[in-house]
Amino acid sequence: MERPGGSGLLFLATLIALAVGLPGQVQGQEPPVRLAVDRDEGSVQVELGGLLEEGGVAGPLASGLPVRIHVVTELWRDRLVDALEGRSEWRGTVVLEPLGNRYRIEAGPPGNPDATQITATELPEVHRILQESLEVPLTPSRAGTFYYLVRVEVETLSASDLEELSRWLQGDLGPAVDEGGGVVDAVGRGLRRLFVRVLGLPVERYEVRSERFQYPPPPEEGR
Numbered sequence: 174m175e176r177p178g179g180s181g182l183l184f185l186a187t188l189i190a191l192a193v194g195l196p197g198q199v200q201g202q203e204p205p206v207r208l209a210v211d212r213d214e215g216s217v218q219v220e221l222g223g224l225l226e227e228g229g230v231a232g233p234l235a236s237g238l239p240v241r242i243h244v245v246t247e248l249w250r251d252r253l254v255d256a257l258e259g260r261s262e263w264r265g266t267v268v269l270e271p272l273g274n275r276y277r278i279e280a281g282p283p284g285n286p287d288a289t290q291i292t293a294t295e296l297p298e299v300h301r302i303l304q305e306s307l308e309v310p311l312t313p314s315r316a317g318t319f320y321y322l323v324r325v326e327v328e329t330l331s332a333s334d335l336e337e338l339s340r341w342l343q344g345d346l347g348p349a350v351d352e353g354g355g356v357v358d359a360v361g362r363g364l365r366r367l368f369v370r371v372l373g374l375p376v377e378r379y380e381v382r383s384e385r386f387q388y389p390p391p392p393e394e395g396r
Contacts, residue, residue, distance in 0.1 A: 204325075204379040204381060205221065205222030205223055205224050205379070206219065206220065206221060206222060206224070206323065206325050206379045206381045207219075207220040207222060207381070208220070208321055208323060208381055208382075208383045210321065210383050210384070210386055212386050212387075212388070212390050213390060214312060215312040215313045215319065215386070215388040215389075216309070216311070216312050217246065217248075217309050217311065217321045217323075217383065218309070219244060219246060219307055219309060219323055219325075220304070221242070221244075221300065221303060221304055221307065221325070222300075223296075223300065224242060224300075224325070224327055225240060225267060225296055225299060225300065225327075226296060229377065230327050230328075230329060230377060233329040234267065234268075234269060234329070235269065236269075237268065237269050237270075237271050238268070238329045239266055239267070239268040239329065240266070240267050240268070240327065240328070240329050241264065241265070241266050241327070241328050241329070242264065242265040242266075242267075242303070242325065242326070242327050243262070243263075243264050243325070243326040243327075243328075244262070244263040244264075244265075244307065244323065244324075244325050245260065245261070245262050245323070245324045245325075246260070246261045246262075246263075246309045246311060246321060246322075246323050247259070247260050247261075247321065247322045247323075248260075248311045248312075248313065248319060248321055249319060249320055249321070249322060250313075250317050250318070250319055251317070251318040251319060251320060251385050252317075258311075258313060258314070258319065259311045260311075261282075261309050261310055261311050262282060262283055263280070263281065263282055263283075263306075263307050263308075263309075264280070264281070264282070264283050265278065265279070265280035265281075265303050265306065265307075266278070266279045266280070267299055267303070270292075273292075274294070275292045275293065275294055276292060276293045276294070276296070276298075276299045277290075277292050278290070278291050278292065278293060278299060278302050278303065280302070280303055280306035280307070281306060288306075289302065289306045313388040316388060316389060317387075317388065318385050318386070318387050318388075319385065319386060319387075319388055320382060320383050320384065320385045320386070321382070321383040322380070322381075322382050322383075323380070323381045323382075323383075324378070324379070324380050325378070325379040325380075325381075326376060326377070326378050327376070327377045327378075328376040328377075
């Protein structure tokens with residue numbers, strides 16, 4: 174019987190050690206996300222700030238794990254019962270490539286074949302690229318009082334990532350078991366539970382609401 178490949182076991186041990194030391198989201202701090210509303214046009218700019226340098230995602234990103242940012246922007250009309258006027262989504266993915274020590278960035282609306290794909294060497298440059306890619310194509314289409322609601326989710330390792338990683342580790346451990354595969358299946362199930370329950374890599378969520386604004390803006394007094 175061959176000994177299992179060491180790379181998978183080493184990678185698994187590294188991830189467990191990383192998970193144990195990961196901090197949770199810090200409570201009581203101002204969220205890094207800001208909204209800037211252009212009252213003349215009724216548009217909004219979502220400012221991400223230093224998302225990748227704060228909270229629990231900085232450590233996983235520096236360790237080479239992919240970090241995903243999902244931004245959902247909603248335009249609401251302020252009424253007795255508020256009405257949703259429009260919705261926009263944007264996604265960004267950042268991963269540090271260890272060999273070249275460069276960040277690989279992909280950003281844009283979901284499913285957009287023309288999404289931004291570029292590399293950067295420093296986090297401030299990563300933030301700039303993400304910010305320039307983040308456009309919110311929402312404006313009021315009629316007169317009224319409105320506000321914007323933005324939800325931002327920052328996560329490492331999606332569910333599909335966990336499945337892919339567990340399959341890779343199964344393949345690495347495969348030579349150590351009989352051809353029956355029962356042990357491999359058990360290892361795969363155990364790994365999935367391990368990653369979901371033990372690694373519990375951070376998912377940070379922010380929700381920001383703009384002040385109400387009138388569109389079109391009222392004329393200034395005296396005009």
